[in-house]
Amino acid sequence: MGGTGAEKPVLIRWEEREGVKTPVRIDGRLPEQLRPIRIEVGVLGNADGSALVEYGATRVLAAVYGPREAVPRHVALPDRAIIRCRYHMAPFSTEERKTPAPTRREVELSKVIREALESVVLTEMYPRTSIDVYMEVLQSDGGTRTAAITAASLALADAGIAMRDLVAGVAVGKVDGILVLDINEVEDNYAEADMPVAMAPSLDKVLLLQLNGVLSHDEFIKALELARKGILEIYKLQKEALRKKYVEVETSVTG
Numbered sequence: 001m002g003g004t005g006a007e008k009p010v011l012i013r014w015e016e017r018e019g020v021k022t023p024v025r026i027d028g029r030l031p032e033q034l035r036p037i038r039i040e041v042g043v044l045g046n047a048d049g050s051a052l053v054e055y056g057a058t059r060v061l062a063a064v065y066g067p068r069e070a071v072p073r074h075v076a077l078p079d080r081a082i083i084r085c086r087y088h089m090a091p092f093s094t095e096e097r098k099t100p101a102p103t104r105r106e107v108e109l110s111k112v113i114r115e116a117l118e119s120v121v122l123t124e125m126y127p128r129t130s131i132d133v134y135m136e137v138l139q140s141d142g143g144t145r146t147a148a149i150t151a152a153s154l155a156l157a158d159a160g161i162a163m164r165d166l167v168a169g170v171a172v173g174k175v176d177g178i179l180v181l182d183i184n185e186v187e188d189n190y191a192e193a194d195m196p197v198a199m200a201p202s203l204d205k206v207l208l209l210q211l212n213g214v215l216s217h218d219e220f221i222k223a224l225e226l227a228r229k230g231i232l233e234i235y236k237l238q239k240e241a242l243r244k245k246y247v248e249v250e251t252s253v254t255g
Helices: 104-118 144-158 185-190 217-254
Strands: 012-017 020-025 037-041 049-055 058-069 082-089 129-139 168-175 178-181 193-200 205-209
Touching: 037 144, 037 217, 049 144, 058 144, 082 104, 082 144, 104 129, 104 144, 104 205, 129 144, 144 168, 144 193, 144 217, 168 185, 168 217, 178 217, 193 217
Parallel strands: 082 129
Antiparallel strands: 012 020, 037 049, 049 058, 058 129, 168 178, 168 193, 193 205
């Protein structure tokens, strides 16, 4: 969030649609529209579970290994599994090539995502084990942390790990004074506020909420409701992707 030093592009233009002045975003979406979303599970053969999630041009690959014996043994917990998360942006994921070494932001987001996933994984079913979750941002165009947690949740489900619910996330931004859903990179760069949110929809629980910038109380309530509506759409796509995979597996087994 914040300007880049370059001349600010026109982020919101007003068009007359059916006789009504309507705000239209830089990529042609309306304020409450998600980017095109693509979800696929079981994309990696050597992982216990995996998922590829795309929010527009943002692409995140998640892989899960485990539950397996915790190594080193002294980190094992007698009553539950430990979850270890690694969020990482590939050096080629942004326009400016980044260092492959983990940055402070990546370490922070790894921790935040781990804490969110711990809220839904039934870790008590897997004592003395570790569940390792790797999230690799292949291409970044805004919303990488929310796409990552969405992918991680699907990879856990694909691995057959018991969960209370799936987790889906999306970011809401304030652009030129207007709340918009699922902001892209350009909008994020010039937004007055950016609020990533992740929820467990069936539990009706917010598991991740961060706010960069300033929103009034009313704007915050409206932004949270906008995020919830977007998350419910993504949640449906998550379940469809899992259902599709297991229908294909059942078909291949039964012939």
